[in-house]
Amino acid sequence: MNILVLIKEVPDMEKVKFDSEKGVVNRSSAESEINPFDMNALQSAIDIKNKYGADITVLTMGPLRAEKSLRDAYARGADNVVLMTDCRFSGADTCATSRTLSAGIKYLGTFDLIICGEKSVDGDTAQVGAEVAEFLDMPHAYYVENINSIDKTEIEVVIENICGSKQVRRMKLPALIGVTKNINLPKLPTVNRKLKSLEIDVEKISLDDLYEHIDADETGFKGSPTKIAKIVIPNPVERTGHIYKDDYVTFKEAIKKEIKSESTI
Amino acid sequence: MDEYKGILVIAEQNDNIIHKVSYELLNKGRELADELNVPLDCLLLGDDGIHVEELNYRGAETVYYMKSENFSKPEEYLYKQNIVKFIDENKPEIILIGATNFGRSIAPRIAAALKTGLTADCTELQIDDDNNFIQVRPAFSDNILAHIKTVTYPKMATIRYKEFDEAERNVDREINVVKIKPYMDKYDEVEIVQSFNENDVNITEAQIVVATGRAIKKKEDLKMIKDFANKVGGVIGASRALVDAGMIGSVYQVGYSGNRVKPKIYIACGISGAPQHLAGMKESETIIAINSDSSAPIFSIADYGYVGDIYEIIPNLIRDL
Ligand SMILES: Cc1cc2nc3c(=O)[nH]c(=O)nc-3n(C[C@H](O)[C@H](O)[C@H](O)COP(=O)(O)OP(=O)(O)OC[C@H]3O[C@@H](n4cnc5c(N)ncnc54)[C@H](O)[C@@H]3O)c2cc1C
Ligand SMILES: Nc1ncnc2c1ncn2[C@@H]1O[C@H](COP(=O)(O)O)[C@@H](O)[C@H]1O
Numbered sequence: 001m002n003i004l005v006l007i008k009e010v011p012d013m014e015k016v017k018f019d020s021e022k023g024v025v026n027r028s029s030a031e032s033e034i035n036p037f038d039m040n041a042l043q044s045a046i047d048i049k050n051k052y053g054a055d056i057t058v059l060t061m062g063p064l065r066a067e068k069s070l071r072d073a074y075a076r077g078a079d080n081v082v083l084m085t086d087c088r089f090s091g092a093d094t095c096a097t098s099r100t101l102s103a104g105i106k107y108l109g110t111f112d113l114i115i116c117g118e119k120s121v122d123g124d125t126a127q128v129g130a131e132v133a134e135f136l137d138m139p140h141a142y143y144v145e146n147i148n149s150i151d152k153t154e155i156e157v158v159i160e161n162i163c164g165s166k167q168v169r170r171m172k173l174p175a176l177i178g179v180t181k182n183i184n185l186p187k188l189p190t191v192n193r194k195l196k197s198l199e200i201d202v203e204k205i206s207l208d209d210l211y212e213h214i215d216a217d218e219t220g221f222k223g224s225p226t227k228i229a230k231i232v233i234p235n236p237v238e239r240t241g242h243i244y245k246d247d248y249v250t251f252k253e254a255i256k257k258e259i260k261s262e263s264t265i
Numbered sequence: 266m267d268e269y270k271g272i273l274v275i276a277e278q279n280d281n282i283i284h285k286v287s288y289e290l291l292n293k294g295r296e297l298a299d300e301l302n303v304p305l306d307c308l309l310l311g312d313d314g315i316h317v318e319e320l321n322y323r324g325a326e327t328v329y330y331m332k333s334e335n336f337s338k339p340e341e342y343l344y345k346q347n348i349v350k351f352i353d354e355n356k357p358e359i360i361l362i363g364a365t366n367f368g369r370s371i372a373p374r375i376a377a378a379l380k381t382g383l384t385a386d387c388t389e390l391q392i393d394d395d396n397n398f399i400q401v402r403p404a405f406s407d408n409i410l411a412h413i414k415t416v417t418y419p420k421m422a423t424i425r426y427k428e429f430d431e432a433e434r435n436v437d438r439e440i441n442v443v444k445i446k447p448y449m450d451k452y453d454e455v456e457i458v459q460s461f462n463e464n465d466v467n468i469t470e471a472q473i474v475v476a477t478g479r480a481i482k483k484k485e486d487l488k489m490i491k492d493f494a495n496k497v498g499g500v501i502g503a504s505r506a507l508v509d510a511g512m513i514g515s516v517y518q519v520g521y522s523g524n525r526v527k528p529k530i531y532i533a534c535g536i537s538g539a540p541q542h543l544a545g546m547k548e549s550e551t552i553i554a555i556n557s558d559s560s561a562p563i564f565s566i567a568d569y570g571y572v573g574d575i576y577e578i579i580p581n582l583i584r585d586l
Contacts, residue, residue, distance in 0.1 A: 013405070013540070016405070016408075094373065094383065095383070121405075121521075122404070123404070124403070124407075125385035126373075126385065127369075127383060127385055128373075130341070130377070131373045131374070134345070134378050135377055139341070139454050139455045141341075142341075142366070143366055156458065160515075163277070163279040163367050165279075166461055167460045168457070168458040168459040169456070169457055169458065170455070171455050172454040172455070181522055182515050225382030225417035226382035226413050226414070226415050227416060228413055229397075229413060230412045231409050231412070232409065233408075233409055234403070237566070239565075239568050242569050242570070243559070243570035243572065244569075244571050245573075248578065248581065252581075252582065252586070255553050255586075256585075258551050258568075259497050259498075262472055262498075262530055
């Protein structure tokens, strides 16, 4: 079974700085890492591999430095790692990103299952997975919290919540799933794999490699139907901010009033 | 592209009940339609027996009702095939979809099929001075607000639940329901084996949420929080730290990777107020925080705060409130 995992390299959101004057994100202010939600995607693939046997390819589109995340993915258990990188890919919105990733996937061959994370903490759209599924014309399921079974032809998954219910869904392969953080606990890489990950070759794909699958004006900024008109740092809602320390009685009376107006006590 | 015209709200139903986000979209949609002087219509896919006139009462001019028993089990591919066909034939300029789990899963499929732009999780929609449709959405884990324009047609957006008020119900409005046959009735590659409601907790609908976090030392201590929630007529919520510690199920989690809640009152008991937690509750009407650390970030967004030990103060509050 061939499994493809989509991962994105993102800045560490705990540390990244926002320039509120310019309204831009200072990407150099923080280390980058594998999108935390994609760790769960990768771990799902590894779990399938351990249980049923599989070959895992991890694919990312990003700048050259994203090689680091791919090496990390290798250390955690990926068999092959591939970087789609080209300055003409940059400035892509979700439509252009998914179109480019889909072209890369076609270029790489055929996969039985594609796994992505719930969302990326910087893009934050949760759109790329479903768009890739559409461009590759395969079914998809989002919010997957468990994989009940998988074989060469079919996968059965549990969807955490869709339209207010859990759903057990069986899909013919190839299919794409987006997993939630509840599906597993990502494991740490072994020291051996970590060392080996420093020596491997990271396969690279550029736009020229993809001429059979995508046109230059379908990717990057040019190929993006959505454009950012401006960026604003939101003003926090003004709060009254009555903070009490030793004056329990005043605190209690204040919140009692608030709660009384909302509930039946 | 003059041939694209009007605003289309794609409504959602769960078990034949129309989801309230649909009425919120009709409210905002009406505002935009009036500004652009175009019609506001609605499309709903579902089984027999849905009270679709309600969508007219809430302001939709024409309600397109596409019926099939297979639409009672939400599945993206089948829905997408039908919606895309409908859009190709009717060519709305702007399409609004609720950012519910299903909406967030189906909207990107539709957008990709139409090769058009989609803006996720919008919190505001505007028409600017040049009649451009501006979509405002938080990004970078809610740290910034991006104003986005779409240069292709149709322009699509998903909008968060509870971002806008529901459209007022007016039963004097004309009922205009057009029933349409599905273009595709069945998709054999996917089978919905089972749908079930495991527990009916839905903390997003609660008026009062009493949430707790890593301050809780052991599972049994959650009883104190439950008692407190019962006392004030609220439901219990949790930080991710507590969920990760295995002390409570993820359906209770509030935050960026959990539920977004917007209750009348949010009481945070022993939660530090990490940005990912705030992302899920900072729009609550009134925020009350109890924390032993006076420098905890949660206090900076609280209306009322108390610096103290939850193990001491909560039993007192249960007694005194
Ligand atoms: C990608 C990503 C997504 C995330 N999504 C979420 C999410 O959806 N929701 C979420 O909540 N978090 C989320 N997190 C985690 C988040 O960053 C924080 O780690 C988490 O919110 C901390 O939970 P906490 O406040 O309960 O714990 P802590 O940060 O450990 O805070 C505990 C607080 O309790 C106080 N305290 C301790 N004992 C007492 C006592 N006896 N009485 C009173 N106060 C006491 C302490 O002073 C402290 O402020 C996410 C993180 C990442 C990276
Ligand atoms: N540039 C990218 N390269 C590879 N995978 C991506 C990329 N962007 C997004 N993804 C995948 O799509 C998921 C959803 O991302 P997003 O739509 O940005 O929230 C992520 O969790 C990744 O699995």
